[in-house]
Amino acid sequence: MAAIVCGIDGSPGAIEALRVAGALSAQFDARLVLAHIADGWISPGGGQSLTSIQAHQGGNRLLERAASRQAVHAERRVEIGEPAEGLARIASEEAAGLIVVGSRRLGRFRPRLHSSLAGDLAAAAPCPVVVVPPPARR
Numbered sequence: 001m002a003a004i005v006c007g008i009d010g011s012p013g014a015i016e017a018l019r020v021a022g023a024l025s026a027q028f029d030a031r032l033v034l035a036h037i038a039d040g041w042i043s044p045g046g047g048q049s050l051t052s053i054q055a056h057q058g059g060n061r062l063l064e065r066a067a068s069r070q071a072v073h074a075e076r077r078v079e080i081g082e083p084a085e086g087l088a089r090i091a092s093e094e095a096a097g098l099i100v101v102g103s104r105r106l107g108r109f110r111p112r113l114h115s116s117l118a119g120d121l122a123a124a125a126p127c128p129v130v131v132v133p134p135p136a137r138r
Contacts, residue, residue, distance in 0.1 A: 002095045003031040006074075007087050007117065008066050013102025013134040015066065020132045021100040022072040032074040033094050034063045037086035052080050084120035092126045100130045 006021035008014045018034070025032040038055035059078035067074050079086045091099050101117055118131040 017102035088124040
């Protein structure tokens with residue numbers, strides 16, 4: 001497996017996904033690529049809005065913190081756009097064999113997991129997608 005792409009946002013599910021992706025990366029000796037897809041837009045000429053520039057910088061800080069907290073060595077990519085399309089594009093460009101994303105619980109009385117990203121990603125991804133449940137409640 002050439003690479004594993006792990007989608008990161010600020011959620012507890014994403015941190016759990018990073019923990020699993022880091023373990024898989026070590027087990028299969030695969031490059032780990034942390035990816036954050038920030039909201040924003042890029043003009044047809046390729047220029048970014050100030051909001052997009054700030055979102056990109058915030059995404060870089062988010063990935064840096066996540067990698068240092070989990071003590072993983074990983075490449076980092078921040079893109080602007082729609083999450084499923086962005087993660088699928090990054091996975092394709094990185095020749096990823098796997099995409100790892102987190103999920104969240106639907107609620108106290110609905111123990112099922114929820115990840116709208118996973119559903120969208122399953123249709124667009126060039127490789128298998130692993131959906132990691134969030135950490136157990138204490």
